[in-house]
Amino acid sequence: MTTTTPPTPSALTTLITSITTPTPPETQQKSSQSQQHPALTHQVLHNLQHQHLWTSLQIHQLQAPSSTSSNDTTADPNPITLISGIPPHRLYTHPDEQLYLLERGLREEDLELERMFVLPTVQGQTWSLRRLAGVFDGFPLQEEFFLNKHSGSKTDKLREYYRYREKARATREWGGKRLLLAMVDRQMGGDSTVVYYVVQDGAVKPRQN
Amino acid sequence: MADTDEAAIHMPSQDGSAHIEVDLSDETQDFRMLSNISFLSDGSQASIPKRGEKDFEPNPTLYQADVLSASRQAMHNALSYPRIHHPKNQIVGVYAPIGPVAPPPTTSNLESITEETQPTESPSKAIGNVHPDACVYVANPKSNLFKTMGQADRWNRIWLLPEEALFMLERGSLNIHWPRSEVGYDEDEHSVEDSEIPMSLQAAYAAFASRGGLNSERFSVYTGLRRLGYTVTRAPGWDDEAEEASSNEPQASENIRQQGAGLAGIYSRFMKWLCPPSSNTALGPVAGVGFHRSYDDIYSKLSIIPWYDPTANLNPGSPAQAPYRVVFHVYKPSTPFKKSAPPAPDFRIAVVNARAHTSFPTLSQLGALLESTPLDPPSSEKMSRQLYMRLRHGYRNVILAVVDEGVVSYLRISEAAFGKEKLYKQKAVANKTQYRPKPKGR
Amino acid sequence: MESDPILLPIPISYIAGSYFLFSIDAVTYLRREHHICGVLSGTLPQIPQQNVFLGLPLKLMPEEARLLVEKGVACIVDEVNAQRAGMRALAADDRRKYLRELEAQGAHAMRLQTSRKELQREEALRKVQAKKAAAAAKKAGADAAPDAAGATAGSDEPAATENPSRRASTTTTNSEIHAPYGTTMGITPATSHPPLPYSPATSTTLPPPAVPPSYPLFAHLHADGYYLSPGLRFGCQYLAYPGDPLRFHSHFLVVAADWDEELDLMALVAGGRLGTGVKKGFLIGGAEHTRADDAGIMGEPESVRTFSVEWAGM
Numbered sequence: 001m002t003t004t005t006p007p008t009p010s011a012l013t014t015l016i017t018s019i020t021t022p023t024p025p026e027t028q029q030k031s032s033q034s035q036q037h038p039a040l041t042h043q044v045l046h047n048l049q050h051q052h053l054w055t056s057l058q059i060h061q062l063q064a065p066s067s068t069s070s071n072d073t074t075a076d077p078n079p080i081t082l083i084s085g086i087p088p089h090r091l092y093t094h095p096d097e098q099l100y101l102l103e104r105g106l107r108e109e110d111l112e113l114e115r116m117f118v119l120p121t122v123q124g125q126t127w128s129l130r131r132l133a134g135v136f137d138g139f140p141l142q143e144e145f146f147l148n149k150h151s152g153s154k155t156d157k158l159r160e161y162y163r164y165r166e167k168a169r170a171t172r173e174w175g176g177k178r179l180l181l182a183m184v185d186r187q188m189g190g191d192s193t194v195v196y197y198v199v200q201d202g203a204v205k206p207r208q209n
Numbered sequence: 210m211a212d213t214d215e216a217a218i219h220m221p222s223q224d225g226s227a228h229i230e231v232d233l234s235d236e237t238q239d240f241r242m243l244s245n246i247s248f249l250s251d252g253s254q255a256s257i258p259k260r261g262e263k264d265f266e267p268n269p270t271l272y273q274a275d276v277l278s279a280s281r282q283a284m285h286n287a288l289s290y291p292r293i294h295h296p297k298n299q300i301v302g303v304y305a306p307i308g309p310v311a312p313p314p315t316t317s318n319l320e321s322i323t324e325e326t327q328p329t330e331s332p333s334k335a336i337g338n339v340h341p342d343a344c345v346y347v348a349n350p351k352s353n354l355f356k357t358m359g360q361a362d363r364w365n366r367i368w369l370l371p372e373e374a375l376f377m378l379e380r381g382s383l384n385i386h387w388p389r390s391e392v393g394y395d396e397d398e399h400s401v402e403d404s405e406i407p408m409s410l411q412a413a414y415a416a417f418a419s420r421g422g423l424n425s426e427r428f429s430v431y432t433g434l435r436r437l438g439y440t441v442t443r444a445p446g447w448d449d450e451a452e453e454a455s456s457n458e459p460q461a462s463e464n465i466r467q468q469g470a471g472l473a474g475i476y477s478r479f480m481k482w483l484c485p486p487s488s489n490t491a492l493g494p495v496a497g498v499g500f501h502r503s504y505d506d507i508y509s510k511l512s513i514i515p516w517y518d519p520t521a522n523l524n525p526g527s528p529a530q531a532p533y534r535v536v537f538h539v540y541k542p543s544t545p546f547k548k549s550a551p552p553a554p555d556f557r558i559a560v561v562n563a564r565a566h567t568s569f570p571t572l573s574q575l576g577a578l579l580e581s582t583p584l585d586p587p588s589s590e591k592m593s594r595q596l597y598m599r600l601r602h603g604y605r606n607v608i609l610a611v612v613d614e615g616v617v618s619y620l621r622i623s624e625a626a627f628g629k630e631k632l633y634k635q636k637a638v639a640n641k642t643q644y645r646p647k648p649k650g651r
Numbered sequence: 652m653e654s655d656p657i658l659l660p661i662p663i664s665y666i667a668g669s670y671f672l673f674s675i676d677a678v679t680y681l682r683r684e685h686h687i688c689g690v691l692s693g694t695l696p697q698i699p700q701q702n703v704f705l706g707l708p709l710k711l712m713p714e715e716a717r718l719l720v721e722k723g724v725a726c727i728v729d730e731v732n733a734q735r736a737g738m739r740a741l742a743a744d745d746r747r748k749y750l751r752e753l754e755a756q757g758a759h760a761m762r763l764q765t766s767r768k769e770l771q772r773e774e775a776l777r778k779v780q781a782k783k784a785a786a787a788a789k790k791a792g793a794d795a796a797p798d799a800a801g802a803t804a805g806s807d808e809p810a811a812t813e814n815p816s817r818r819a820s821t822t823t824t825n826s827e828i829h830a831p832y833g834t835t836m837g838i839t840p841a842t843s844h845p846p847l848p849y850s851p852a853t854s855t856t857l858p859p860p861a862v863p864p865s866y867p868l869f870a871h872l873h874a875d876g877y878y879l880s881p882g883l884r885f886g887c888q889y890l891a892y893p894g895d896p897l898r899f900h901s902h903f904l905v906v907a908a909d910w911d912e913e914l915d916l917m918a919l920v921a922g923g924r925l926g927t928g929v930k931k932g933f934l935i936g937g938a939e940h941t942r943a944d945d946a947g948i949m950g951e952p953e954s955v956r957t958f959s960v961e962w963a964g965m
Contacts, residue, residue: 091964129914133956206930237896266899267893277898281897295764299836301837384838393738412738415730437701438700614690615881
């Protein structure tokens with residue numbers, strides 16, 4: 001049952017260890033900013049890419065100004081890393097947006113897939129509202145996509161939808177900024193499961209399905 | 210819709226046979242449904258009102274506005290329902306602000322009043338076996354409710370505790386009058402003569418809800434259970450200080466001694482397992498070398514980790530501290546209840562204000578609370594067959610009523626004894642038929 | 652009743668550490684005009700043996716009471732002292748007048764009940780006749796058993812006030828009652844006004860209620876039009892409803908945090924999961940502090956930021 005020789009590292013472990021630079025804590029300051037939680041970031045990225053089949057994945061460093069203030073003494077020394085990518089299917093549709101689509105006979109598959117931002121976290125990390133607000137203030141609203149897919153008879157309706165969506169985003173009618181919170185289970189012999197939650201800025205009514 | 214889930218949290222069902230059912234009291238109900246409760250249907254549970262359909266969110270339709278306004282009107286009407294008492298069977302109580310007192314001698318015998326008020330200095334003795342917190346007396350106690358409430362004095366008047374009086378008034382079963390001394394008559398405060406002026410619900414709350422250890426959390430629990438037909442009485446832990454303060458000191462010193470003995474006991478048992486006369490775990494297998502003729506033998510040798518036996522009572526810890534003290538004894542409607550000799554309660558309840566105590570109780574708080582309850586081993590025939598029921602039932606149990614601004618949640622805490630269940634002694638066949646609790650939110 | 656003018660500020664009774672309303676008009680008004688629902692905590696005298704529909708008094712969260720005081724809609728009364736002092740100060744005239752009023756109401760209630768009993772008896776008789784005529788000697792199950800708990804028979808008498816038709820349909824015979832014995836019903840009024848004055852003496856008014864640190868979030872959501880209720884049943888601080896909880900399901904399980912309070916991400920995930928399980932969002936929020944040394948000062952509802960969490964389903 002038990003073997004004395006350690007198993008050969010998995011592809012993921014190899015990837016992560018190849019990225020991780022085991023810097024001692026005291027040197028892990030500003031100098032190695034870009035490598036804050038690199039293992040975590042890559043673990044989530046790997047999960048998105050291979051388990052959830054996301055594409056066009058990118059890593060972003062947020063120069064998180066802790067919330068809106070400038071003269072902040074408790075400014076976060078840790079910059080925040082975000083991942084962005086395009087999921088294979090639409091992950092989130094606001095209930096009102098859903099209704100809008102339904103009324104026009106559009107389906108989610110008709111829409112252009114959107115880039116989503118993902119915040120990699122690990123169980124046990126402590127956060128605060130200030131930090132969370134800083135993240136939300138630090139990344140852009142979803143970029144606009146325009147029709148480049150042949151959509152046949154629905155083109156007009158889609159055009160109308162995209163126009164309306166631009167307005168809805170400005171007014172936050174269909175919710176404001178949103179991102180995906182990825183949390184890795186690594187504590188207490190955690191099994192490296194990654195769970196994903198949609199976090200939105202403001203009170204956004206829940207989906208009903 | 211979400212409502213079935215909204216109701217997923219409910220009163221624990223008490224004899225281990227928990228099953229989730231819709232508890233309508235979990236959320237605000239549409240008062241239009243109230244009119245479905247037929248008064249014809251005798252008994253209380255014959256027709257439970259249907260859950261009203263609710264919408265996801267407001268929309269500007271006239272229909273929705275109409276329905277909402279009808280619901281509010283229904284609520285207004287239901288809550289306007291008056292508390293009136295037919296003169297033929299009206300039960301009248303009189304508020305006694307200073308507690309139980311003897312009746313005025315005779316109305317004509319004015320000169321003896323000063324003498325008669327003297328004995329009220331030690332009222333409970335003088336007037337019979339009446340709780341000192343009682344504050345309303347009823348001279349014509351004609352109601353089934355008095356089978357489980359109140360205490361009679363020597364003059365056959367029934368004295369009610371504040372929670373009993375308030376509950377009866379609130380449900381429209383009792384008309385409480387102010388005493389003359391409280392409504393402007395120029396009279397001695399020991400005189401509790403009926404002024405004929407009824408106390409309003411508001412006045413009754415002001416007079417009773419914070420009296421004699423009562424508070425609004427305890428009252429919410431009391432009335433909630435009473436409404437469901439349970440008999441609820443005060444438990445000895447009701448008073449925060451009294452009983453504990455007196456028994457604290459001797460108990461504490463005793464504890465230390467017993468604790469020492471208990472620890473030593475565990476230690477010696479532990480050592481016995483660690484160093485059995487014949488074998489040594491440092492050198493050989495834990496089960497020891499030698500012949501093992503049964504698995505039981507091996508398993509029992511392998512169980513080297515000491516476990517807590519709730520029946521052993523080695524460690525009587527610190528006394529239960531408020532709010533983790535049993536304040537109510539509760540009896541099922543089916544339990545025969547005699548006021549003069551109450552049986553052992555079916556449930557023991559501690560009341561916790563969720564606003565004041567925001568974290569789960571500590572192990573020592575819970576331990577002390579459980580210690581304060583009697584041993585209640587899983588002894589029924591059914592439980593003797595079913596392992597999981599035994600574990601669920603535990604050896605001691607108590608119910609926490611957690612109150613958040615009038616909203617009560619009940620949690621049953623029991624002391625399970627996993628160590629007492631020797632799985633290796635179970636027949637493999639028995640396992641198949643065992644009761645498996647469904648996963649559920651608790 | 653919709654048009655009954657309400658005298659402001661509405662007195663809120665502070666008793667035993669809680670805030671209560673005893674006047675149905677105040678309850679209806681605050682619900683309709685200010686989205687304040689409270690929690691009904693009393694027993695309904697017409698159906699006292701259930702917990703599904705509860706009655707007066709209405710218990711307000713300290714947050715609700717505070718909000719109403721800040722809006723100038725209500726004031727807090729030290730009810731225990733107000734009652735004691737007020738009742739003791741009653742003059743003989745007050746007592747007589749009050750008793751006369753009650754007597755008149757009681758007589759009215761009695762007349763209503765007697766006439767309704769007559770009607771119902773006639774109707775019941777008609778039905779019995781019809782059934783008998785119909786055929787099978789089935790028992791007419793109409794003879795109602797008396798209330799199991801022995802509520803006073805008079806308690807099924809409907810309001811002497813508005814909406815008699817609706818009432819008539821909700822109340823039915825309790826045929827045990829015979830002809831009136833006395834001439835007036837005893838009455839337990841809901842409120843103490845009269846005989847006490849509506850507005851409390853200044854000596855018995857209390858300062859605005861102390862509120863938990865979650866108050867800015869409470870006020871923020873309330874200002875956004877949400878109806879809020881205590882959230883313990885769902886393991887949160889408040890439930891936020893998009894409309895009157897009488898008619899709508901709640902949208903959010905709400906938890907408040909201070910701006911720099913350490914949040915265990917696990918709490919976020921657990922909340923998100925719990926919320927999604929009951930088709931609600933999990934909402935966390937608090938008042939923004941621009942400077943760190945603001946900690947400890949309660950933030951303004953206007954500066955509250957909120958975040959909604961739902962399971963992503965992946």
